[in-house]
Amino acid sequence: xxxxxxxxxxxxxxxxxxxxxxxxxxxxxxxxxxxxxxxxxxxxxxxxxxxxxxxxxxxxxxxxxxxxxxxxxxxxxxxxxxxxxxxxxxxxxxxxxxxxxxxxxxxxxxxxxxxxxxxxxxxxxxxxxxxxxxxxxxxxxxxxxxxxxxxxxxxxxxxxxxxxxxxxxxxxxxxxxxxxxxxxxxxxxxxxxxxxxxxxxxxxxxxxxxxxxx
Numbered sequence: 180x181x182x183x184x185x186x187x188x189x190x191x192x193x194x195x196x197x198x199x200x201x202x203x204x205x206x207x208x209x210x211x212x213x214x215x216x217x218x219x220x221x222x223x224x225x226x227x228x229x230x231x232x233x234x235x236x237x238x239x240x241x242x243x244x245x246x247x248x249x250x251x252x253x254x255x256x257x258x259x260x261x262x263x264x265x266x267x268x269x270x271x272x273x274x275x276x277x278x279x280x281x282x283x284x285x286x287x288x289x290x291x292x293x294x295x296x297x298x299x300x301x302x303x304x305x306x307x308x309x310x311x312x313x314x315x316x317x318x319x320x321x322x323x324x325x326x327x328x329x330x331x332x333x334x335x336x337x338x339x340x341x342x343x344x345x346x347x348x349x350x351x352x353x354x355x356x357x358x359x360x361x362x363x364x365x366x367x368x369x370x371x372x373x374x375x376x377x378x379x380x381x382x383x384x385x386x387x388x389x390x391x392x393x
Contacts, residue, residue, distance in 0.1 A: 190228050192218045195283075197239040202290035206236050206299045237301045240294065243287035244309045250284055251277045257316060263323040264381055270317055271345060271380070272373040278349040279369055292349065317341065324384045337384060344376045 196218035200209050211232050215222045229235040255261070256270040278288055294305050321337050322329060348355055348363060355363060362372050 189220055189224060193220060193224060193228065193235065194239050194242050197235050198243050198290055199286045201236060201239060202286040202293060205293055205297055206232075207297070211235075233300065236299065237304060240290065240301055240305060241308065243290050244305075247277055247280075247284055247287045247291075250280070253313075253316065256320070263320055266320045267324065267341075267381060268374065268377040270320060271341065271377045272370065274313070274342075275345045275348065275373040275376070276369060278345060279352070279363060288349070314338065321384065324381070325388050329388075333387065337380075337387070340383070341376070341380045344380070345373075348372065 193214065197209075197214050200214050200217060204213075209232075211225045212222050214235070215224055218224075225232065225235050229238065251273050253270070253273055256266045256273060258266070261269075277284075280288060291305060291309060294302060317338050318334060321334055321341070325334060325337065352363070361368060363369055
């Protein structure tokens with residue numbers, strides 16, 4: 180194996196292990212030694228390849244965001260040729276599936292969620308690369324559904340209301356799993372829950388739009 184292949188392999192192993200450990204323990208409680216032990220590499224590797232724990236964390240976050248976006252591309256919801264109602268359905272379905280992924284990508288969502296709850300110096304990076312694009316897309320869809328006269332704050336509140344319906348299944352997953360496990364039991368259940376959130380939101384947006392016309 181070439182030195183370049185070895186380097187690439189080591190870096191990728193460190194990054195993916197770091198995603199898991201940081202997601203489980205958080206940035207502050209995680210040690211470089213623990214990451215290296217789980218990745219089965221020399222403890223000096225982090226300093227050699229990344230220079231610091233902070234830099235490793237930042238790159239791990241970036242990789243988590245990229246891989247989640249690759250697994251759940253949002254291109255369909257971005258298609259302005261589609262009806263706004265359909266774009267909202269696609270957005271919610273994509274977002275909820277990304278939040279509830281139980282594969283190895285579940286660590287990605289958990290890491291980003293932990294960063295939001297316990298911000299580090301990398302928080303601005305998360306805002307710029309992961310949150311602002313999602314907000315901008317959903318805001319565009321909501322504005323189309325509410326009409327051009329919708330006020331700025333109304334749009335923002337609707338946007339957050341829609342996201343909140345999805346996020347409760349992530350942040351209160353243990354409660355949902357105890358009380359109503361059938362709502363997120365499998366792929367079909369998650370899809371039906373996403374469809375319900377979309378219908379509920381579309382009904383509310385339609386009512387708000389009609390109120391504005393009265």
